[in-house]
Amino acid sequence: APIPPPDISTCHDVPKSGDAHDKVNCCPPEPTIIDYVPPPVTCLRVRRPAHMASCEYIAKYNKATELMKNLPLSDPRNFMQQANVHCTYCDGAYYQAGLTENIPLCVHNSWLFFPFHRWYLYFYEKILGNLIGDPTFALPFWNWDHPDGMQIPHMYTDNLSSLYDELRSTAHQPPATVNLSYGGGGEYRERQVEENLCVMHKNMVSGAKLPQLFFGSPYRLGNTGGTCAGTIEQHPHNSVHNWTGTERTPLGEDMGIFYAAGRDPIFFAHHANVDRMWSIWKTLDGRKRQDIKDRDFLDAGFLFYDENARLHKSAEVGKSSSPEVELTTKLPIHLKGRKAV
Numbered sequence: 001a002p003i004p005p006p007d008i009s010t011c012h013d014v015p016k017s018g019d020a021h022d023k024v025n026c027c028p029p030e031p032t033i034i035d036y037v038p039p040p041v042t043c044l045r046v047r048r049p050a051h052m053a054s055c056e057y058i059a060k061y062n063k064a065t066e067l068m069k070n071l072p073l074s075d076p077r078n079f080m081q082q083a084n085v086h087c088t089y090c091d092g093a094y095y096q097a098g099l100t101e102n103i104p105l106c107v108h109n110s111w112l113f114f115p116f117h118r119w120y121l122y123f124y125e126k127i128l129g130n131l132i133g134d135p136t137f138a139l140p141f142w143n144w145d146h147p148d149g150m151q152i153p154h155m156y157t158d159n160l161s162s163l164y165d166e167l168r169s170t171a172h173q174p175p176a177t178v179n180l181s182y183g184g185g186g187e188y189r190e191r192q193v194e195e196n197l198c199v200m201h202k203n204m205v206s207g208a209k210l211p212q213l214f215f216g217s218p219y220r221l222g223n224t225g226g227t228c229a230g231t232i233e234q235h236p237h238n239s240v241h242n243w244t245g246t247e248r249t250p251l252g253e254d255m256g257i258f259y260a261a262g263r264d265p266i267f268f269a270h271h272a273n274v275d276r277m278w279s280i281w282k283t284l285d286g287r288k289r290q291d292i293k294d295r296d297f298l299d300a301g302f303l304f305y306d307e308n309a310r311l312h313k314s315a316e317v318g319k320s321s322s323p324e325v326e327l328t329t330k331l332p333i334h335l336k337g338r339k340a341v
């Protein structure tokens with residue numbers, strides 16, 4: 001059976017990492033839940049590369065994030081509440097609904113990875129847009145697959161901006177080149193751009209020819225967790241998280257650990273690019289590269305708060321495969337002709 005939206009009343013404190021004593025509470029407020037009906041598409045939100053953003057856009061995004069941070073902490077649209085969404089679904093703060101045993105729900109390392117994060121961004125983006133009264137507002141994407149986007153985008157590094165986060169790696173500030181296969185070692189590698197392009201080729205093209213490889217392992221009701229991440233979830237997704245988080249704390253906050261990753265505004269630009277990979281992947285070989293058709297994938301669901309602080313259920317995976325965003329940057333040419341790694 002598919003994993004249904006969680007029963008919010010099962011939400012409980014979770015360990016920040018493997019150490020069971022250091023716990024965090026990331027549970028949301030508990031209101032009435034309503035079924036989600038996607039609104040009619042009236043205008044498209046166009047996501048653009050973060051490194052090419054205009055000053056005007058940066059000011060707007062900065063303002064929206066500031067307003068989100070200034071909402072009362074009890075408001076589910078508050079920035080910290082939004083960050084906690086990641087913690088609840090990724091650290092097992094909910095139990096899977098409809099079972100007699102308590103089995104935690106964790107969306108990582110499985111086929112729920114792409115759709116969960118797509119819905120998460122969808123609502124986060126709408127909340128930001130609503131706060132500044134701009135229904136066309138779109139998140140930027142961190143274009144780490146393109147040589148020009150392979151460093152922390154400058155809009156995130158201004159320490160007076162609401163997009164700044166102190167808990168990032170000191171060593172990886174611009175102009176450091178992102179390491180898309182970063183394992184935590186941190187040694188400088190020459191030809192990093194070339195290496196990164198190989199990582200992209202392997203995880204988008206040569207090594208991801210089938211949906212199972214790209215999306216990751218099945219995750220059904222009663223499973224104790226996903227067993228295997230898809231190609232992009234591993235690299236560059238995990239690598240960019242670990243590369244961005246600080247080396248000054250043992251858990252690598254914020255980006256380097258599930259419970260805290262959403263506390264860094266750059267999380268959402270990182271995931272906007274992960275989401276873009278999903279769209280691009282489907283264009284690479286028309287026949288085989290399609291969304292998973294298994295009902296347990298399509299009928300899985302989540303709970304999210306919308307821009308009016310209403311909690312929606314059955315934001316189903318199957319409804320997420322055609323997001324109402326248009327992606328302006330197509331596949332970079334250099335991904336195409338490369339040989340398998």
Ligand code: C2O
Pocket residue numbers: 086090108117237241261271
């Ligand atoms: Cu839920 Cu980038 O992780």
